[in-house]
Amino acid sequence: MRIPKWREYFDLPPLFWLIALIALINAISFTIIIPLLYPYAKQFGLSDFQASLLTTTFALSQFFGTPVLGKLSDRLGRKYILVFSLAGTMVSNLLASVAGVAWLLYTARMLDGLTGGNTSVASAVISDITTPQQRPKAFGIFGATFRLGFVIGPVLSYLAQQLPTLPGISPLGMSFLVSAAIAAFASLLTLFFLPETTSRQQGFKLSWDDFAFSKIAKSATRPRLGQLFILTFLSGSTFTIFTFAFQPFFLNVLNQDSQRLAIMFAIVGMLGFISQVFALEPLSKRFNLIDIVAVSLALRGVTFLLMPTFPTYGAFVIILIVFGVVNSFPMPLIDTVLSLNSDTKEQGEILGINSSYLSMSNAIGPVISGLLVSLNYTTPLWITGGLTILVASFALNLKPKFRCSKSIVNS
Numbered sequence: 001m002r003i004p005k006w007r008e009y010f011d012l013p014p015l016f017w018l019i020a021l022i023a024l025i026n027a028i029s030f031t032i033i034i035p036l037l038y039p040y041a042k043q044f045g046l047s048d049f050q051a052s053l054l055t056t057t058f059a060l061s062q063f064f065g066t067p068v069l070g071k072l073s074d075r076l077g078r079k080y081i082l083v084f085s086l087a088g089t090m091v092s093n094l095l096a097s098v099a100g101v102a103w104l105l106y107t108a109r110m111l112d113g114l115t116g117g118n119t120s121v122a123s124a125v126i127s128d129i130t131t132p133q134q135r136p137k138a139f140g141i142f143g144a145t146f147r148l149g150f151v152i153g154p155v156l157s158y159l160a161q162q163l164p165t166l167p168g169i170s171p172l173g174m175s176f177l178v179s180a181a182i183a184a185f186a187s188l189l190t191l192f193f194l195p196e197t198t199s200r201q202q203g204f205k206l207s208w209d210d211f212a213f214s215k216i217a218k219s220a221t222r223p224r225l226g227q228l229f230i231l232t233f234l235s236g237s238t239f240t241i242f243t244f245a246f247q248p249f250f251l252n253v254l255n256q257d258s259q260r261l262a263i264m265f266a267i268v269g270m271l272g273f274i275s276q277v278f279a280l281e282p283l284s285k286r287f288n289l290i291d292i293v294a295v296s297l298a299l300r301g302v303t304f305l306l307m308p309t310f311p312t313y314g315a316f317v318i319i320l321i322v323f324g325v326v327n328s329f330p331m332p333l334i335d336t337v338l339s340l341n342s343d344t345k346e347q348g349e350i351l352g353i354n355s356s357y358l359s360m361s362n363a364i365g366p367v368i369s370g371l372l373v374s375l376n377y378t379t380p381l382w383i384t385g386g387l388t389i390l391v392a393s394f395a396l397n398l399k400p401k402f403r404c405s406k407s408i409v410n411s
Contacts, residue, residue: 013129016138018194020145022082023122025186027149029089031269032157032179033096035262038247040172044102052244052370054109059363061113063356069117070124077196078125081117083187088115090183097169097176119146128197147276147328150269156182158262172258219353224401228338231395233357235297235330238388240365242304245373245380253377254313264320271324280329289333289340294396296329301388308378331358341402 041051073081092112099105123142130138160175169177220226250256250264283292303323307316335351342350372380 012134012138012141015129015195015197016126016141018189019122019125019129020142022086022186022190022194023119023142024145024149025182025189026086026089026118026122027146028153028156029093029179029182029186031149031153031265032160032175032182033093035154035157035247035265036161036172036175036258038244039251039258039261040096040170040176041102041105043170043172044099044105046102048248048373049367049370050102052366052373054106055240055244055366056363057106058109058113058116059359059366061110062116063113063359063363065114066117066120069115070120073121073124074198078121078128078198079190079194079196082121082125082194083190085115085118085121086183086187086190088112089118090180090187093176093180093183097173097180100168125194125197143332144273144277147269147273151266151273152269154262154265154269158259158266161259161262225338225342225350227398227401228334228341229354229357231293231391231398232331232334232354233361234387234391234394235334236358236361237365237368238384238391239300239327240362241369241372241380241384241387244366244369245377245384246307248373249307249377249381250316253308253311254316256313264317267317267320268324268327271321272328275325276328276332279325280332283329284333284336288399289337290395290399290402293330293333293337294392294399296326297392297395298389299323299326300330301385301392304381304385304388308381311378337402 037054038051041054069081069085089112092108092115095111096105096108099108123139126138126142127135156178157175160178161171163171163174163178165171165174166177219229222229247261250261251258300323303319303326306319310316310319335354338350338354369380369384372383
């Protein structure tokens with residue numbers, strides 16, 4: 001007799017649920033500060049472009065820091081590198097909460113990026129403790145915990161701004177303080193309850209290849225798969241242009257405040273979590289995966305164009321709801337198409353390269369957005385809307401080149 005689907009999750013090792021809890025706490029700590037980076041930067045007198053560099057500073061620092069932490073976790077063990085990474089988030093957010101000058105805020109974001117390899121180390125822990133058969137399920141749940149963090153974090157960001165302020169800390173700074181406290185809790189949880197999961201004691205040797213520069217340069221010209229890497233970069237770049245641009249639009253054009261901005265992030269996170277958990281699997285079984293990616297990107301682009309077309313708070317909320325529903329589809333499906341069209345022995349490398357393209361887009365998108373916002377608060381929304389629709393067309397043209405149905409591997 002077949003075990004009911006919900007009971008299959010109990011087949012995962014108990015230790016997995018501990019690392020999933022730690023990952024959720026870490027995601028909450030991270031997403032608390034996302035809705036307030038822009039308004040907090042404006043408190044320091046930074047320009048729109050300078051504010052965008054806070055996101056780029058974090059992304060670039062993480063790009064360089066993650067391979068180092070990954071190597072160290074192989075040499076010294078997962079547990080203490082994970083503790084170090086979480087402690088880095090705690091210290092950086094403490095520094096940001098009391099920063100009185102802009103350069104300290106940039107330093108805090110750089111420190112958080114350099115020590116921000118906790119997701120990759122936690123992923124390594126999951127690989128250590130699960131069998132190959134358990135890993136798809138385990139990583140699916142692990143990804144869902146991060147998505148759930150995007151629901152809880154912005155809500156806590158809103159609540160943190162209601163707390164009584166401490167000397168030298170503004171209401172927005174209180175959100176950084178709460179984030180630091182949550183990261184500290186995750187550090188203690190890891191230190192006292194997570195056992196070491198690897199016995200490997202490899203020599204520590206780092207090279208430029210570990211930063212994936214050569215792989216990224218070569219992979220763009222790789223037959224077939226290179227076009228999916230480019231799709232990831234284009235999709236990620238247009239999305240991060242919007243992620244930064246909609247904040248000054250919301251605050252300055254719609255005349256809203258940072259507390260409502262946090263609520264908007266929470267709405268997007270909640271809808272993304274619901275659609276990914278309940279809609280993504282049924283849709284992927286019924287439709288071609290590339291078709292879903294293309295349609296979701298096209299709808300995303302249309303929502304970007306509609307926001308400046310109807311610049312009212314009520315219209316924005318309705319448009320954002322549509323955006324939240326379709327926004328969670330492209331990246332998981334691109335990863336799935338890559339998985340279906342690559343050899344089993346190289347899937348880890350392929351997905352790692354794809355993540356590097358996404359990291360690059362996370363660094364480049366905000367800079368472009370900051371430059372465009374300096375011209376006009378609506379300009380980046382118009383431009384990224386049109387570009388996203390073009391990216392959707394590019395995705396659709398890839399359909400004949402790939403196996404794009406999950407039924408192929410399910411049959």
